Each structure stands twice: as structure tokens, then as C-alpha cells.
Amino acid sequence: MSLENRWMPYIAGALTGLLAVLSAAATTKTLGKTIFLGASTTFVRAAGLIERTVAPDHVTANEYFTKEKVKIDWQFMLILGVFFGALSASLTGRSYKREAVPPIWAERFGPSLRRRAFGAFFGGIVMMFGARLADGCTSGHGLSGLMQMSVSGFVALTIFFLTSMGIARLVYGRT
Amino acid sequence: MKELILGLITGYFFGFLLQKGRVLRFEKQIGALLLQDFTIFKFMLSAIIVGMFGLLLLNQFNLITMNHKTFNVGAILVGGVLFGTGWAFSGYCPGTSVGALGEGRWHAIFAILGMLVGAALYAEAFPFLKKSVLNWKDLGKLSLPGALGINPWLCAILLAIVYSALLILLERKQR
Numbered sequence: 001m002s003l004e005n006r007w008m009p010y011i012a013g014a015l016t017g018l019l020a021v022l023s024a025a026a027t028t029k030t031l032g033k034t035i036f037l038g039a040s041t042t043f044v045r046a047a048g049l050i051e052r053t054v055a056p057d058h059v060t061a062n063e064y065f066t067k068e069k070v071k072i073d074w075q076f077m078l079i080l081g082v083f084f085g086a087l088s089a090s091l092t093g094r095s096y097k098r099e100a101v102p103p104i105w106a107e108r109f110g111p112s113l114r115r116r117a118f119g120a121f122f123g124g125i126v127m128m129f130g131a132r133l134a135d136g137c138t139s140g141h142g143l144s145g146l147m148q149m150s151v152s153g154f155v156a157l158t159i160f161f162l163t164s165m166g167i168a169r170l171v172y173g174r175t
Numbered sequence: 176m177k178e179l180i181l182g183l184i185t186g187y188f189f190g191f192l193l194q195k196g197r198v199l200r201f202e203k204q205i206g207a208l209l210l211q212d213f214t215i216f217k218f219m220l221s222a223i224i225v226g227m228f229g230l231l232l233l234n235q236f237n238l239i240t241m242n243h244k245t246f247n248v249g250a251i252l253v254g255g256v257l258f259g260t261g262w263a264f265s266g267y268c269p270g271t272s273v274g275a276l277g278e279g280r281w282h283a284i285f286a287i288l289g290m291l292v293g294a295a296l297y298a299e300a301f302p303f304l305k306k307s308v309l310n311w312k313d314l315g316k317l318s319l320p321g322a323l324g325i326n327p328w329l330c331a332i333l334l335a336i337v338y339s340a341l342l343i344l345l346e347r348k349q350r
Contacts, residue, residue, distance in 0.1 A: 012196030083276060084277065086274035099281070147229075153244065163259025164259035
């Protein structure tokens with residue numbers, strides 16, 4: 001393993017920690033309240049925005065959409081930014097790669113795109129339902145929760161990992 | 176407007192670092208869940224160590240306010256199990272799915288679509304969940320040092336020792 005390969009996760013990780021700290025300070029200073037890194041609430045707002053185009057009254061009447069507020073906010077832009085950040089990092093680092101079916105998936109389920117789409121789609125549904133119920137994902141509970149030493153973060157991240165590790169072992173086996 | 180620009184810039188750097196840390200890839204995520212590839216653990220733990228001390232320092236000088244997510248026992252248990260199950264199938268968590276799309280792994284779009292559907296379904300199920308799972312037992316916003324009754328700095332130092340030990344262990348195991 002090259003030296004760069006060996007150290008990159010640590011350097012990128014430590015800088016992400018620094019970014020989280022700077023971001024907490026910046027949001028407090030400019031917006032008057034501390035906002036921590038997170039991702040899953042954005043999917044609620046995006047779903048609400050999409051649903052509103054076909055059934056506006058239904059979205060207005062929905063208690064959860066009202067609670068989380070269907071609008072484009074800081075975190076929504078954060079997630080949009082993640083897309084562009086990853087895009088430019090992969091292009092400049094020459095690691096951009098068009099991929100339809102990842103090799104580990106193909107090894108287990110074959111090269112069918114339809115099957116991969118099906119797995120990712122239903123996995124996505126279950127994952128997001130769980131994230132909303134738990135009130136956070138690997139970013140909100142995992143990174144932000146553990147950085148703040150929140151009890152909920154430790155418990156949530158432990159359950160996330162234990163379950164996903166068990167399922168991954170069953171699904172992908174010891175390849 | 177300031178809120179949106181700040182979010183976008185923060186997200187750009189977040190996505191950039193996630194990509195450079197190589198944690199966006201399906202094979203890294205599943206590799207972590209199968210305990211074959213420790214990239215994600217290295218990234219997360221370094222981010223958490225730096226972020227933990229940084230946030231504590233800012234909090235000490237009242238430059239931010241901590242925002243612990245509430246420890247709703249039933250919600251975190253059930254939601255956590257659902258999240259972990261979906262994560263193993265989709266191979267992405269909510270934040271990394273968008274980054275993975277940015278670096279060309281376009282099958283992440285199916286996970287993203289699934290998550291939008293999952294969020295919409297959760298919004299529909301919310302009134303029922305509020306009366307059941309969410310209503311079982313809520314222990315409120317707890318911090319680990321608060322719950323243990325110890326100084327936050329001591330708690331952070333102890334956690335940093337545990338995290339570092341874990342990282343050393345992972346480095347040894349990989350060799």
C-alpha cells in the first residue's frame with residue numbers, strides 16, 4: 001500500500017473534523033444558531049418539494065412535513081454541495097469512474113443492472129425510513145453525534161453498524 | 176441567502192474530503208461492514224477525534240451551542256435496525272449516496288430515489304409512529320459526560336484514547 005493510500009483516510013478525516021468545527025462556528029455566527037453536519041432531513045424536504053408539485057394540499061396537511069418544513073435550507077445546499085465537491089475531487093484526482101453495478105454486488109447477484117437498481121432502491125426506502133425514525137443517519141448521529149458526545153449518537157451508530165454488519169455478512173458472505 | 180451559500184460551500188468541502196478519503200465507494204462501505212477494509216473507520220474516527228475537541232473548545236467559549244439529539248429508545252432501536260438493513264443493501268448512507276453519484280457511480284441514483292420514497296412513506300406513517308414507537312420511552316437530550324457525571328474534557332480525553340487504541344488495532348490487523 002502506498003504512503004498516500006495509507007494516510008489519506010486519516011488526513012481527509014481529520015480535515016472533515018476541522019470542517020465540522022468551522023461549520024458549527026460559522027453557522028452560529030452568521031445564522032444565530034449552531035447547525036451540525038447531517039444529511040437525512042434533506043430527503044424529507046426534497047420528497048416534500050416533489051410531492052408538492054402533484055399534491056400540494058396533501059403536503060400542507062401532513063404533520064411531518066409541517067414539522068420538518070418543506071423548503072430549501074442550509075442542509076439541502078450542503079447535500080447539493082457534497083455532489084459538486086465529490087465530482088470535482090474525483091475529476092482532479094482522476095478517480096471519476098462511471099459504474100452501473102459495483103463488482104462486489106456483481107459477484108453476489110450477477111451483472112444485472114435491474115437487480116442492482118432494485119436492491120439499491122428498496123435498500124434506500126428501508127434505510128431512510130429508519131433514519132427518520134432514529135432521527136439521524138451516519139452523518140447526523142454518527143459524525144455530529146459522536147463529536148458532541150451525545151448518548152443518542154453512540155447508541156444509534158452502534159446499532160447502525162451492528163445491524164449492517166450482520167446483514168452484510170449474510171448477503172455478501174466472506175468473499 | 177447567506178444560509179444557502181454557506182451550506183453549499185460547506186457541502187462542497189465535505190464532498191471533496193469524502194471523495195479524497197475514498198469513503199464514498201460501494202466497495203469501501205461494504206468492505207467496512209465485512210471488516211475487510213478499514214478506510215471508513217479511519218476516516219470517521221479521525222474526524223470524530225478532531226471534531227470532538229474542536230467543538231468542546233468552541234463550546235467552552237460560548238461560540239456554539241451543543242445540540243444533542245434526543246435519546247428516544249424505541250425510535251433509535253427500531254430505526255437503527257432498519258437503517259442498518261437498508262444500508263447493507265444499498266451500499267450507501269444518505270450523505271455518501273449523493274457524493275457517490277458525483278464521482279460517477281451512477282447506480283447510487285436508485286438508492287437516492289428509494290430514500291426519497293422512504294422519506295415520503297415516513298411522513299405518511301408519522302401520525303401512527305408518534306402514538307407507538309416514538310411514544311415508548313424518550314430519555315431526552317443526553318450528553319455522555321453529563322450522563323456519567325464527569326468533566327467533558329476528561330470524557331473527551333478518555334474517548335480519544337479508546338478511539339486511538341481502536342485505530343492502532345485496525346492498523347495492526349490490516350498488515
